[in-house]
Amino acid sequence: METWNQNPSDAVRAHTPLLVNRRIDERxxxxxxxxxxxxxxxEMSRYLERLxxxxxxSRAISVSTAAMSALGLLLGRRDGGGWRVLSAVATSLLLQHGVFGFGPLSEVFRALGVRTRREIDxxxxxxxxxxGDFERIPNDGGPLAKANAALVAAQS
Structure with a gap:
């Protein structure tokens, strides 16, 4: 299939190894x-509900760092404060993702197949x-041509 998922402003995709991006795109x-x-x-409607x-x-990182931070605060209260470092690390990871659009947690989640909002959309x-929600997809051609036209239309 022609390359359809190109966006140089997507920081997460830009910092994800090509192999991981390709695996997500192939799926x-x-x-x-x-x-x-x-x-x-x-079936398409059911699948769209799942999507x-x-x-x-971003949601996965936000929830995971919030959970790590809460855990660090909770354990730090019980064990004299040493666990509070976990809260500081979680907060810094969230800050890094927010400022730069990627970070170490992005790499972990991408390797697990978690996609960006743009990829899901x-x-x-x-x-x-x-x-059939849009008029841009031609009815002629086989399923592969229609699938490719749908992916290209979704990008534009």
Whole structure:
């Protein structure tokens, strides 16, 4: 499939190893191709509901650092304060992600397959295009051509 997921301003993607980005993109391509071949609007709608609930990397980092910080404060209260360092580390990781758009936790979550909001939205728009929500997707051509057109339309 032609390269469709290009955005130089996406700091998380830019700092993620190419192999990890490719694995995430291939998962999306496979799903969109499957939906194009199957053509089941009800299944597409169910899948879109699942995508609406998917956590993006910013949410995953926010929740994990908040949990680490709370744990550090709780354990630090019981053990004389040594665990409070965990809260400081968690806060600094969250700050780094907020300021630079990426950090060590981004690498961990990306390796686990957690996607950016933009990546999730691209897949959503491609599925919506296949479902017929937009007029840009041609009806001629096979499922692969339709899947590719949906991915390209979602990007624009």
């Amino acid at each position: 999306v391509e496979g799903c969109v191709r499957y939906m194009a071949e199957k053509g089941d609007r009800a 609406e609930r998917e956590w993006d990397i 691209l897949e959503k728009f491609a599925i919506k295009a296949l479902r």
